[in-house]
Amino acid sequence: MRRSRAFIPTTKEAPSDATLPSHQFLVRGGFINQQGAGLYNFMPLGKIVLEKIRNIVKEELDNAGCNEVQLSFVTPISLWERSGRADTMGKEMLRISDRHQNDFVLSPTNEEAMVELVKNRVTSYKDLPINLYQINTKFRDEARPRYGLLRGREFLMKDGYSFHASQEDMIREFNLMEVTYKKIFTRLGLDFRVVEADSGAIGGTGSKEFHVLADSGEDTIVVCKSCDYGANIETIFTNEEEIDALNEKSYEELQTQELSDKCVCGGELNFKKGIEVGHIFQLGDKYSSALEANFSDENGKPKPFEMATFGIGVSRLVAAVIEQNHDENGCIWTKETAPYIVNIMISNIKDEAQNTLGEELYLKLLGENVEVMLDDRKERFGFKMKDAELIGFPYTVIIGKELDNGHVQVYNRKTQEKTSINTGDIYKHIMGLI
Amino acid sequence: MRRSRAFIPTTKEAPSDATLPSHQFLVRGGFINQQGAGLYNFMPLGKIVLEKIRNIVKEELDNAGCNEVQLSFVTPISLWERSGRADTMGKEMLRISDRHQNDFVLSPTNEEAMVELVKNRVTSYKDLPINLYQINTKFRDEARPRYGLLRGREFLMKDGYSFHASQEDMIREFNLMEVTYKKIFTRLGLDFRVVEADSGAIGGTGSKEFHVLADSGEDTIVVCKSCDYGANIETIFTNEEEIDALNEKSYEELQTQELSDKCVCGGELNFKKGIEVGHIFQLGDKYSSALEANFSDENGKPKPFEMATFGIGVSRLVAAVIEQNHDENGCIWTKETAPYIVNIMISNIKDEAQNTLGEELYLKLLGENVEVMLDDRKERFGFKMKDAELIGFPYTVIIGKELDNGHVQVYNRKTQEKTSINTGDIYKHIMGLI
Missing domain, CATH: 3.40.50.800 (Anticodon-binding domain)
Incomplete structure (x- = not known):
């Protein structure tokens, strides 16, 4: 590309609310601009980076045997009523009405729609397992959108869902996706940690988060110096006030914080700050049971699918790369993410x-x-x-x-x-x- | 791909409302399924076809010097109030309110957002021309969504916008895009016609439509047997009842319809049925004037940008290929669009x-x-x-x-x-x- 013919509107001024380096430099460097609160446009350079990350995610998932689909972004509220989440998702799930006063939501996640897609189409244990994913727009109506791409309202997310005949097979796929996610974040050139995590509103029995280490991270995690163990502090502290107090501390303050011994190998634990870029969940039959999505097992008996679900914040990764790779003068892209090398x-x-x-x-x-x-x-x-x-x-x-x-x-x-x-x-x- | 491991749920049954071959065969062949009225999911085979078409569109546009961007799908209504289209777009533009009761729309098209993106970022005639496009979700709240992907509410569209210092340069780009669109539809293996068209709600001084010829097409066009001339009947008949009556006739009925001599070379005109898959418009300064988007000309004087805009119905093309290429047994994909060759x-x-x-x-x-x-x-x-x-x-x-x-x-x-x-x-x- 000839710079004289490119649309790369760099600027000296950062937005007044931009406190984080990625927010400042992505706007100043002509990568993104704000269309409204928590709503961002990707300009040509930003679009190139976004597509590079999308392609790496797609390649590694396809290599691992996943199938790409694309679900409708606007979904009927009836789906969410059947699973019971119409009541529990809260105000982050934006409800809308069409010209005939029928109610819909802007998809914040897609467990229900994906179960409906597979229900009655995969009917036998012989057709399992199956792992479907999409890389598509999501909307979460954050009360206070901030930090540029890190906490926007409209964003690009990869969400994947797997269906299994047994819990053992579901756990096998969960482990395969952990390996696949590690490949993805390694290819992107990121320093990251996999940690035990809380399952939150998605539900289920076990989950792991993938955190890009960055002083500006919103999450506080502990990692072991001697082994692979890591955990979000939400899983090891039960007192919410204690968790909030720790999350408010800066990375430097956390280094002086004492941490009583809770862990696996007996090695020394350290506090770190992380940006959550991936989350994988063992769901079990929570959604398949609620939506009566069954398959026939070896004996011809109906059973609800065992499920797992897998997310990656694709547009958030654009910012996470910069939070981890910048200096006072601007962005330092890794080889795999650079818009031009x-x-x-x-x-x-x-x-x-x-x-x-x-x-x-x-x-x-x-x-x-x-x-x-x-x-x-x-x-x-x-x-x-x-x-x-x-x-x-x-x-x-x-x-x-x-x-x-x-x-x-x-x-x-x-x-x-x-x-x-x-x-x-x-x-x-x-x-x-x- | 091994068929035994693929998610391709073919079925004998077509939806009861599916009157068109593309609707029937895309559902029966496991390409798409309906999530709600006018809302479609792309299953693995459908997603592959969609991405193939998207990639061909992107390649040809990039070769022609266009720059890809990605605008926020949810856009503030204030943008539309400033251009005056908040009043004129009607119920097809779906209004939504967020948790703070701020008003937004689900983007049906993006002239306003694109002008805002360029305004104050391109300030001199030296930085012109510039042609930006995106391939992104659109939503139009059709009163009666039907025909599967051909008249859905949520769909994938390529929308491009060019900015120029003079009308001459805008017309040069308009002609370049006509050539580029012809390359795209030719690569897709389609039999299509370029016709004179009405500018409708987008406005402007001249426009051309690209129609895939198919007996089931919603539009009626006339084409000359001897020269390149073609026109949507909306541009040559002024009586709306006459236009509606012609549009309701089948392809066979139209062949017996007489057409009084209106044309360019004097050759014989024929009625055809077409599916509109592309539309290019000469906009002039309609939006740049309304939104006060100016550049400095050679004499340092502020002038509103001369603009043109260019659309392709990307998800609609998946159906258009099948309307033109099928038999009683199912789909007949062209080489460039086949999910597997x-x-x-x-x-x-x-x-x-x-x-x-x-x-x-x-x-x-x-x-x-x-x-x-x-x-x-x-x-x-x-x-x-x-x-x-x-x-x-x-x-x-x-x-x-x-x-x-x-x-x-x-x-x-x-x-x-x-x-x-x-x-x-x-x-x-x-x-x-x-």
Whole structure:
């Protein structure tokens, strides 16, 4: 993409309510903008990042044998009345009426709709297990939407639902999805922890959360220094006031907090702050029983499906990457999430030699399907450099005065190091980096 | 995909309200199911087709220099009040209230939101033109939703908006989009016509519609036998009763209808029935003036953007392909839209030789990234064959009794021809077909 033809409206000003780095930098970098309280538009750069994350989620789920579907976002309230959740979901589930005064909801999650989809279509134990997922819009009418993409009202979520003939098989799939989620978050380049969690409004018998570690995380988790154990504090403290008090502490304050010994291997436990980006639940037959969704077992007897459910906050991940990867100058995208991995900056667009080399390198990299931006704008070098840091391209090739000596510089956004490279070697050098 | 592990719930029964082939066969073939009036779920096969169409639309638009974005689906009503359309859009635009009694709409189209996105972010003629699009959920609260995906309430639409410094440049882009749309519908394998159209509620000075020819089409168009001219009858008849009367006639009845000479080259005009799958509009400054969205021209003077807007009914195209490509037994997908291009049918799953060849061929084609289904179910041959016809795989390799003589059959869904092929040549034969 040529920067002169792209719609990337970067700005010096952050919104007045933006307290978190991801909110500030995603708006300032031209990735997103606010349409209303908790409602965000993805501009071209933000859309590219969102689709990259969506594709990685899809690829790993498909590899694990899941089938993608797409449910209607507007769903009849009758579904929720039958499961009993019309009464328990509270005000976060937004009710709407159509022109004929029939009542619907904007889907906040889809257990009921997915059970209805499978009911009477999968009738025998021979057709089980089955794991269906979608990556689709959700709406939760938060009382106080905030933190940009981290706590919006409309968001993109992957929700998956599996159906089984036995609890053993459901637990096998639950474990497979834990492994699959780890692959997804590892590919995204994130430092994360899997922790024991509370099942909340979804219900069920066991659940695990996936947290991206970040000082700004809303959740407080404890992790063991010696083993894999981790837990959301909601599962180990029973006093709600105590939980709230801990959640209000900053990451630094938590380091001085004492934690009495509750754990698995006897190793030392530490408090961390985390952003919840995934949650997997063992549901059992809660929804299948309520909605009378049965299959015939080996003996021809009707039994309700054993179920599990699996969520990933896809649009939330765009912000989580930045909460974990930024500095005071802007975003630092990981390789798998960067909107463009290489930015070629022509320092002085009036300099013919700089222009020629920039164009040549741009077309050569494009030809190799490298995701490359050419900053061909008539702007000062300092302005363009600040812009590149704000957006957070992993590598910027600076074509400037050193070209007189046959050199260009490669700037690494993460380490902030500049490396001088012979113009003859630049293509090879870039291909080696990415 | 192994059919024994797939969720493809085919059925003999069509919904009682399904009068059109696409509605009947997409439900019976396990592509879609109804969640509520005008609300549809895409099951795995339907989701694959939808994504194929989405990807072709995206590829051609990106090649034409458009930038993809994603706007919030729930939008504040204030946007629509400022443009004046809060009053004129009628009941099809569904109004909703959040928990704080603030008013929003479920986006039926996005001219206002897109103008707001560009306003104050593109400020100079130097940054024009710009063409932004999204492929996102829309909602129109139809009084009488019907015809399955053809007239639903929630649907997937591509809506694009371009911004220009002059009318000439806007018309250049309008023409480029006409060419781009033709490429898209040609790649999808559709027989379509571009016709002069009425601008309706969107407004503006000129528009063209793209119609897939189908006897069941809701629109009546006239096309010239000798030249490229075509028009929606709404543009050439002024009497609304006359238009309604023509629209109610079947395709056969229209062939006996006389049409007085109104046309361009003097050639003979014919009535046709069409399904509208695309619409492009020259908007001028209708929205940019109303929303005070200006840029600075060469002389530094503020001017409202010249705009055009471009729509494609992405989920409607899934149905339009089938309206144009079906027979009494089911769907006949085109190569670019087929959920799987090859279906390998093991006639008798208990026959070891049939099984071995089926598995071998399946793995070999998978290795070449061929979209292949292996029908490995323990069902009768006749049942599996009817199922393959209903779903509409372009090619089915039948591994049956002929295997004793070293042959398999390749069934072409469109021509219904069976060709006997030596087992040693089957891989090469399939690769030649696709």
